[in-house]
Amino acid sequence: MPKRVAIIGAGFGGTMTAVQLAKRGIDVTLIGRAPQVGMGVAYSTEDPAHLLNIPAVKMGAWPDAPGDFADATGADPEAYVPRMLFGRYLRDILEASAVTVIEGEAIGIEPGWTVRLGDGSRIAAEAVVLAPGNQSPDALPFARDLPEHLFAADPWGQAGRAVIAKAVASGGDVLVVGSGLSMIDVAMSLDAAGYCGKLVAVSRRGQMPRIQLETMSQVPSSDDAPSGSLRALSRWVRQRSGAIEWRDVVDSVRPRTHELWASLSLDDQRRFMRHARPWWDVHRHRIAPKAGAIVERMMAEGRMEVLGGRVQSLVEADGAIDAIIRQRGAAKNDPVRRFAVGINCTGPLHAIARTRDPVLRSLLDAGLAEPDALGIGINVDDGVRVIGADRMWAMGSLGKARYWEIIAVPDIRVQAVEVANAIAMELNDVVQP
Secondary structure (H helix, E strand, O other), X not given: OOEEEEEEOOOHHHHHHHHHHHHOOOOEEEEEOOOOOOOHHHHOOOXXXXXXXXXXXXXXXXXXXXXXXXXXXXXXXXXXXXXXXXXXXXXXXXXXXXOEEEEOOEEEEEOOOXXXXXOOOEEEEEEEEEOOOOOXXXXXXXXXXXXXXXXXXXOOOHHHHHHHHHHHHHOOOEEEEOOOHHHHHHHHHHHHOOOOOOEEEEEOOOOOOOEOOOOOOOOOOOOOOOOOOHHHHHXXXXXXXXXXXXXXXXXXXXXXXXXXXXXXXXXXXXXXXHHHHHHHHHHHOOEOHHHHHHXXXXXXXXXXXXXXXXXXXXXXXOOEEEEEEEEOOOOOOOOOEEEOEXXXXXXXXXXXHHOOOHHHHXXXXXXXXXXXXXXXXXXXXXXXXXXXXXXXXXXXXHHXXXXXXXXXXXXXXXXXXXXXXXXXXXOOOOOOO
């Protein structure tokens, strides 16, 4: 008999959907690469310097018990604790469930559904959930000729850890392309390891994630936020931010993000992607106060610099990297700067057509799934069913074009329940656990 449901991707979304299905008595197989099964990339970090960016009290895996993580681990509810602690919490939940786990790589999928694994085995299923999480950064053309031991194409892989260790040992400067959350993690790792060189981050706008307040305030209502117009919504945010703490304004929009995003025209959504997304990202996805304090100290000590501009070229030279950078607004390039190593921290892939995920690639190439209208994920309906595919659902960031905010724990834990309920109904099983 085939497995009832196969879930491809074992991060938070895939894991909690599998657990929710198992609670409903449905036979489910969770497929993910070791050692990240049950945790995904973000929460499988073993570096205690990598912190959650919201307090522990909000991080419970269950929608009806947001405080469960703090209760289960004994973490200070108001603290921004190491992400590795949350990863262990997820593994405990998975191990206590009836989910069948396969530690391996899914390399393709065929109608029916049959999932092909890298070891040559196959898993037949009546329904499939795609939950790959955020995908690796896009390849940087100016770094294609650099060896892996000098430039890591992905901060989360073995090469990323190796170049960080090399930088700490050598004390040489580190070039980070990108200045978002991944760059912050690199900075935290370097500082915790006693790094004495300088980190230089380059991004188009030179913007970093903002810092959370030490104490979270009561989030005001956003009932008066206008829908249907990006211009009107932007004006409302600016006006409100002039009257109250801007973090509260951003957070107040969060419960209505799906509704407000859906109300925008495709042109407005594209306009947001082109012009507003970088500013939304740095104000919405903030870092823990402790991480912010470390970044500010590193910058004050001259051990960190963030530049707005573009990397023009990277060339291997004498076992290091010579970089040519043009800063934003400058008429000519900066003098050549030498770095011991470099890391691509440009953030998750935002162009599904360039995905290197073998399962997504096989679906797109076979016409079993298609890119969404914005080209950032795949086309799904309101219930995140893959349009054009029978009994296939797509979790998290794959559905960003429909929901926009669907990557954080509070969003995905709700989505996991909704997808599990939809699958249970589809397979004529009992909906409630």
